[in-house]
Amino acid sequence: MEMAEVPTKARAVIIGGGVIGCSLAYHLAKLGWSDVVLLERKQLTSGTTWHAAGLIAQLRATANMTKLAKYSQELYGNLEAETGVATGFKRCGSITVALTEERREEIYRQAAMARAFGVDVEEITPAEVKAKYEHLNIDGVTGGVWLPLDGQGDPANIALALAKGARQMGAQVFEQTKAMGVTRAGRRITAVQWQNGQGESGSIACENVINCGGMWGHEVGRMLGINVPLQACEHFYIVSEAIEGLSQMPVLRVPDECAYYKEDAGKMLLGAFEPVSKPWAMEGIPADFEFDQLPEDFDHFEPILEKAVSRMPMLGSAGIHTFFNGPESFTPDDAYHLGLAPEMDNVWVAAGFNSVGIQSAGGAGQALAQWMEDGQKPFDLGDVDIGRMQPFQGNKHYLFERSKETLGLLYADHFPYLQKKTARGVRRTPFHHHLKENGAVFGELAGWERANWFANPGQDPSYAYSWKRQTFFDNVAAEHKAVRSNLGLYDMSSFGKIRVEGPDACAFMNYIGGGQYDVPLGKIVYTQFLNDRAGIEADVTVTRLSETCYLVVTPAATRLADQTWMMRHKGAFNVVITDVTAGEAVLAVMGPNARKLLERVSPNDFSNAHNPFGTAQEIELGMGLARAHRVTYVGELGWEVYVSADMAGHAFETIWQAGQQMEAKLCGMHMMDSCRIEKGFRHFGHDITCEDHVLEAGLGFAVKTDKAEFIGRDAVLRKKDAGLDARMVQFKLTDPEPLLYHNEPVLRDGEIVGYLSSGNYGHHLGGAIGLGYVPCAGESAAEVLASSYEIDVAGTRVVAEASLKPLYDPTGARAKA
Incomplete structure (x- = not known):
């Protein structure tokens, strides 16, 4: 076909022509965005898409991710009729088998969850597994789950069908055309410069840019001024010679042997998710990379093949037709990146699909297109929202270390409280070594090392995972009891602290939050930031420090997202918004004897008359200074003691010394979570999200509709009327x-x-x-x-x-x- 000219302006410029770029172009065009331009540096699908295995599964870890995967398979089922491109999509079903009791509990829990999400699923016995998959050696199989509507497809053709569908609706797709640079104005990109294979170049003025660069997403992100933490890793599979009489089989996953199997045109494909993977292209992806394979590494693959031959005996005699090694991108937490990048106001991301790109692309493209159309998320996408990534996670050395583990984690047991082993110790609180000396067992969240529980003297201070009671169960019970009946101390320094300062601070807070912030100095307001549907964007406590200054305290994982939400709604308000998280340590002193302990270490007045619940005061502590906030997430009498980082060691030693004479206990985050759930306190990201209405969440008491206009007020009033x-x-x-x-x-x-x-x-x-x-x-x-x-x-x-x-x-x- 004749080469069309690259337009000089577009509503959206998509960078990257893999399956996700093609899906986004298709879904934007479907919403009526006629001037969409997709730029692909080489040929469509030439990065990771072309060599993907094309497994189409519906079951993901949350309701919304499952909804997106279900949408993908429905879409691929209809694409062929719409575009005339054969997608090879067939619903052959899938089976996952367990080889241990723990794994059986995991997959049975997943099956129960899938039913709640409306997925067709059945738990099956080893004998029923054998009936559905005769070639499988079921020695050691403890159980399985069967999803009849799962399937497989031809990845490259799915992408090409999406691209064709997008073109039919008016989008333009340019191959051999590389995005070379951008023109930036503040927090927006105004134009994208391109150059094609013929040496022609030009510029497209644009309203939105979307990074669908796959394993190039990190460097494309740098060009666009945003952080996209992902790393390419080598990813292996083999294809057997043709096996006589092999007909269409369900997709089979044996996660305990890091393997999956799919029948492909009479041959068997065996793919691997090995526990220690091989990061690739640390110096950058070669400039001429296109439909390329990486060198074979048989030694690396051999342990998986050995188990596979005994699990699937026909592989032993079939012979290997192809040994394939192709790169694929992985993110620090094994969830993909989607959404509006925190650093810019018109730069979007859909990248880093961690081996589930084909099954995710349809739904992710649809969700992102809807988000771009409405200017807000269609539903909670917290699992994959790029705003969850911390700035340091773009560090290349960090990505190299972490990506060795994340590929294998896809098929590892997904135990509760599972902690990553690689790339640890990056962010430590000022109390870190004090806690460690006292038996702290650390978990990691957003890079922060956090004491999750405390080991007793002589007890192994590490996790031993299970779906049943884990080794820390009794430790947490004892910590819980200390907080309920006496005294517990725990470190809250990782929680985000954002200062909002300036002449308009009070007016701005009253606009962005549902609470009433025109309060006396020292008052603490528990509150939510709402969107215009009265869904919950943030769950925070806000302390008025002075006439013109507030401290907003957020969950550790959402500090960046919450700060970005404030920045984007700042408008003409004269305020400065600053992250001061690392400036202060916070030690929670909780339990019926909390007041007595603070009176031993400070001359200040902690009585109800002077420091009632929901107020903060400046105090002397030991030989230093601190600020005591009387507020609780565990439902007991207590204070969160804020102390500047330089005096944190002194403050800890002062409080801990006095506390030991009162049998105080050091406690961890597991205790905090078990106490908060007894008290019915909501957990942001789980119990309350952007799609949960603040009144249905039972948080109406925190919303003050009698004040002036605030974001979400109309939606609160509408729900009050409607019920x-x-x-x-x-x-x-x-x-x-x-x-x-x-x-x-x-x-x-x-x-x-x-x-x-x-x-x-x-x-x-x-x-x-x-x-x-x-x-x-x-x-x-x-x-x-x-x-x-x-x-x-x-x-x-x-x-x-x-x-x-x-x-x-x-x-x-x-x-x-």
């Missing part, structure tokens, strides 16, 4: 044995009505506790509670008691003592 469609309910299992994590199905009078948004063990209440939304349109609170409830734990229904008020201390008297 709630769902309510956040707290559940306690009546059997003290089973454990809850999250996503377990909730059954109301025997029918699945939803799933738990979070779960943990309530050591004080004596059973596992979960929070979850129950649909209740037109019902009163009493009607919701009149039903009988069960929670499905790995296929077993467990009776649960339901409550709308916190099961622990419903009146909140303890925190105000």
